[in-house]
Every structure is written in C-alpha cells, then in structure tokens.
Amino acid sequence: MRFGLEMPMKDWLWVAVQVALFGLYGALLLGTAAGEWGAWRWLGLPLMLAGLGCLLPALWAHGRKLTPLPEPRRELGLLRTGIYAVIRHPLYTGVMALAFGLAFWFQKAGALGGAMLLTLFFNLKAREEERRLRRLYPEYADYQRQTGRFLPCWRKKAV
Secondary structure, eight states, X not given: OOOSTTSOHHHHHHHHHHHHHHHHHHHHHHHSOOOOOGGGGGGHHHHHHHHHHHHXXXXXXXXXXXXXXXXXXXXXXXXXXXXXXXXXOHXXXXXXXXXXXXXXXXXXXXXXXXXXXXXXXXXXXXHHHHHHHHHHOXXXXXXXXXXXXXXXXXXXXXX
C-alpha cells in the first residue's frame, strides 16, 4: 500500500491537526514572554533528554517508512524490539517529553499549555492507531498487554 493522496480524508485530518498543534506550540514557545520559575526550570533538562532518548531510536526503527498518518504501514511490520519492546508509541512519548522539557527550560507557561494539548492529541491519535493495529495484527492485543502506551512497562510475557 502506498501512502499518498489516496488515503481517506479523515487520515489527512489527523495530520492537519497535528501540524496545526505543532505550529501553535512553536508560536507559544517562541512568541510568549518567559516567566521566572526558579529551580523548576531544571526539570526541562531531563525531560528533553528523555524525549530524545525515546524519539531517536524510534525514528531509527522506522527509517524511511515513517509516516504521519494513523494507518499502519504493513511493510514495516509490527515493531516489538528495541524501544518498542517497552513503549508502544515512543515517537509520541519523545515529542511530548521534548515539548514539556522545552516549556520548562524556557519557562513558558503558554508552551506548557501547548504541550498539554499535544499530549491530549497524541493520546487520541494513539487510540485510533491501536484500533487499526489490532485489526491488522491479531497479536497486537497481547503486545498491548505487555507494554506501556507512552511510559515503559516491562510486564512478563504470558507463557
């Protein structure tokens, strides 16, 4: 299956909303005044590092097959190794952690609100993707029980 303009309009709506939220977040991060958060600012550093720690291996795993659409890529298969062994959506986790980390680091309350909107959006998008993944891969339900959606989970595999 090719990913292009032949995808349903509702799939492209997910992408449009995501792009709009990234734009809003960027405007809030760059275009609003910074506060004085004191030591809270330093919470941004580990969040940014954690975000990169999730995002980079997930991007590597997807390679050139990465798509912003919620429809799974059959040719990619069901990723269950590396970071995907403990987190089902490490790309989203990485983006969310980076968004919160940058908001804290630059002390931008508006960007913190934007990060919350991104978190809400990625939760909804992940649910839609998981519905489709369960349809495409019958073993996905077991994978869901063994891993965390956004945070690591090391549950024992059923024997």
